[in-house]
Amino acid sequence: MSHLEDEPEPDKRTLRRGFLAARNALTTDDVRTAALALAERAGELPELAHARTVAAYVSVGGEPGTLTLLDALHARGVRVLLPALLPDNDLDWGAYAGEGSLAPVRHGGRTALLEPAGERLGPDAVTDADVVLLPGLAVDAGGMRLGRGGGSYDRVLARLAAVGARPSLVVLLYDGEVVDRLPAEAHDRPVHAVVTPSGVRRFA
Numbered sequence: 001m002s003h004l005e006d007e008p009e010p011d012k013r014t015l016r017r018g019f020l021a022a023r024n025a026l027t028t029d030d031v032r033t034a035a036l037a038l039a040e041r042a043g044e045l046p047e048l049a050h051a052r053t054v055a056a057y058v059s060v061g062g063e064p065g066t067l068t069l070l071d072a073l074h075a076r077g078v079r080v081l082l083p084a085l086l087p088d089n090d091l092d093w094g095a096y097a098g099e100g101s102l103a104p105v106r107h108g109g110r111t112a113l114l115e116p117a118g119e120r121l122g123p124d125a126v127t128d129a130d131v132v133l134l135p136g137l138a139v140d141a142g143g144m145r146l147g148r149g150g151g152s153y154d155r156v157l158a159r160l161a162a163v164g165a166r167p168s169l170v171v172l173l174y175d176g177e178v179v180d181r182l183p184a185e186a187h188d189r190p191v192h193a194v195v196t197p198s199g200v201r202r203f204a
């Protein structure tokens, strides 16, 4: 992206469109191969090795795959919390109990998400997490994350801060989604690390 450095910062919407188009161009095989590498790389994170509760999400479509990782955590006895999207874009949470505990839910015209089918624990349940795995479209060298724009995870991060919870914040991405710089707003908060198929990068 260095050839763009002299141009005005493209806004978040334009950036989102570009990153989503690249994901849409991936084949099922690309996604599957990357998901295996991601699970392996994430397995190297000491934060995950020691976590008792992990807040995560089930990837859909071209998103970097998370299910292999979720199954590995669940099999080790880690409590895995998964989000359920509420009408105002806030997130409720439920526990992952294997693939049978997921239900496809379509919100509006969007791709169906896989959400926890069991008991709902309430939006504050995320404050129990030792590690939060956040979805995103990109992260920059300062750890600032570009999300989908719903503000769901902005609210999660605000809620964690409000109760003084300081879990490790980790975003799972493809290699090309780690960039030099993203536009940041006052409410944006940096993550601690990014996992891509080629490895883990930590932010100061």
Ligand SMILES: Nc1nc2c(c(=O)[nH]1)N(C=O)[C@@H](CNc1ccc(C(=O)N[C@@H](CCC(=O)O)C(=O)O)cc1)CN2
Pocket: 020, 023, 057, 058, 059, 060, 061, 062, 063, 083, 084, 085, 091, 109, 110, 111, 112, 113, 135, 136, 147, 148, 150, 152, 153
């Ligand atoms: N897998 C997953 N679950 C998640 C999120 C996410 O980003 N990914 N969320 C993050 O906040 C929350 C749900 N919010 C979402 C907001 C917008 C779209 C969305 O615009 N989807 C588009 C593009 C899908 C694609 O990448 O191909 C669509 O369905 O058209 C999806 C989820 C909680 N669960």
Ligand SMILES: Nc1ncnc2c1ncn2[C@@H]1O[C@H](COP(=O)(O)OP(=O)(O)OP(=O)(O)O)[C@@H](O)[C@H]1O
Pocket: 012, 135, 136, 145, 146, 147, 148, 149, 150, 151, 152, 153, 154, 155, 158, 185, 187, 188
């Ligand atoms: N703590 C908050 N509570 C409610 N709304 C918020 C909060 N923080 C940010 N928002 C709103 O959410 C919207 C999306 O913000 P932004 O573009 O940063 O989303 P994002 O970080 O890309 O998405 P996400 O958090 O879903 O991954 C903005 O309109 C913003 O004002």
